[in-house]
Amino acid sequence: MTAVDADRLHDLSMNETPYPPLPALRQVVAEGAALLNRYPDRLAGALTAGLARHLGVAPEAVLVGPGSAGLLQHLVQSFGPAPEVVHAALSFEGYPLIVANAGAKSVPVPVDGYRHDLRAMADAVTDATRCVLICNPNNPTGSALGRAELAEFLGRVPADVPVVVDEAYRHFVTDPDFPDALDLRRDHPNVCVVRTFSKAYGLAALRVGYAVLPPDRVMAARMTGMMFFPNSLGQAAALRALDPDVTEELSRRCADVAEQRARLVAGLRDAGHTAPDSEANFVWLPLGEDSAAFTADAKAAGILVACLDGRGVRVTVGTAEANDRFLAFARSRR
Ligand SMILES: Cc1ncc(COP(=O)(O)O)c(C=O)c1O
Incomplete structure (x- = not known):
């Protein structure tokens, strides 16, 4: 989107995230511009060490x-050669493309309401399964799996089948029963987070x-991945983003997003x-x-939302002003 748009x-x-990048991160990126003639660290050593700490x-690890x-594409590729990847549908719309690009075949397992059907997903795992993708919280429905149900599912998947838990939205979760997939690795070393x-982090x-x-x-993955990714600006900004002054500010921002999310969900329900419920930075309308038509009308009202044709509309939690504008539109649309 351009500045005019x-x-x-x-x-x-x-x-x-609706917030502008934090000044500390912008500064790191600006300083990195002085070294654009140099290749990035191919193994991202400083960022890897910083993340490990x-x-x-x-x-x-x-x-x-x-x-x-x-x-994800890199991992699915490196987990070969078994041909199939099990994931939920509806889930992240990128999964089928990621799986196909990695030379594998999607085995989509329908969601149960708005949630992963973990029983059906475990039943879908066979000798042909390369890995399982779990999106927690789930995009686009916003639902989150709890600790016990995820652990039970892991108990049903053979130990040599990697289970990739995609936690893209974990920072926005407020449900205390939300599992940290890193902890699940203790009992299930096949968990990949x-x-x-x-x-x-807004990057x-x-x-x-x-x-x-x-x-x-x-x-094994290092043998198959693209070279020189991420670039040096990304590596430096991500490393700086782990510092306590930045993580504190980001936690405050995530708490604001959760508050705005609750306001959006309540406002939408009030409007009929x-x-x-959502644990992510978006809400799902199963329209x-x-x-x-809802998406086109929203655009005419000055709001872009994501349309999953025939299924629903996903609306990212924005600034208070954007959310007000969306709620006013949603009320007019009942
Ligand atoms: C569930 C999920 N996983 C992964 C991604 C990819 O995010 P990125 O490649 O920017 O890290 C997205 C992006 O929307 C997502 O929703």
């Missing part, structure tokens, strides 16, 4: 990559994500819409056949 439109379609895991989408600096344009996985899988 930004004046006219509220873009609530991409699950981005921050997370309390071994550096050998950390793999940094070009955003979590790029990293994927996270991103794009959402809560989407820099393309930095990371995974925590068994060290032998890190080694169905809006399931079915009305989704495309």
Whole structure:
């Protein structure tokens, strides 16, 4: 979106943070410009070490990559050669493309209401399964899986099948029963955790994500990944983002997002819409056949939302002003 569009439109379609980048991170990026003639550290050594310290895991278990989408594709590729990848549907719309690009075949398992159907997903795992993708909280429905149900599911998946838990939206969760997938690795070493600096950290344009996985899988993935990713600006900004002064400010911002989310959900329900609980920085409206028309009308009202044709509309939590404008539109649409 250009600056001119930004004046006219509220873009609530991409699950981005509505806040501008923190000054400390902008400064790191500005300073990095002086070294653009140099290649980035191919192994992202400083960021890998910083993440290992921050997370309390071994550096050998950390793999940094070009955003979590790029990293997911890289992992699915490196987990070959079994042909199938099990994931939920509805879930992140990028999964089918990521799986196809990695030379595998999607096995989509329908959600149960707004949630992963973990029983059906465990039943879908066979000898042909390369890995399982779990999106927690789930994009686009916003639902989160609890600790016990995820642990029970892991108990049903063979120990040699990697289960990738995509925690892109974990910082926005307020439910105390939300599991930290890093903890689940203790009992289930096949758990691979994927996270991103794009959402809560507000660095989407820099393309930095990371995974925590068994060290032998890190080694295998390093043999297949793209070279020189992420770039040096992304590595430096992500490392700075782990410092306590930045993480404190980001936590405050995430708490604001959670407050605004509660206001959006309550306002939508007041207006007569169905809006399931969300633990992410977006809300889901299961509008079915009305989704495309709703999206077009929202655009005419100056608000961009994400349309999943025939299923629903996903609305990112924006600034208070953007949310007010969206709520006014949603009220007019009942
Ligand atoms: C569930 C989920 N995973 C991964 C991504 C990819 O994010 P990025 O590549 O910016 O880290 C997204 C982006 O919207 C997402 O919703």
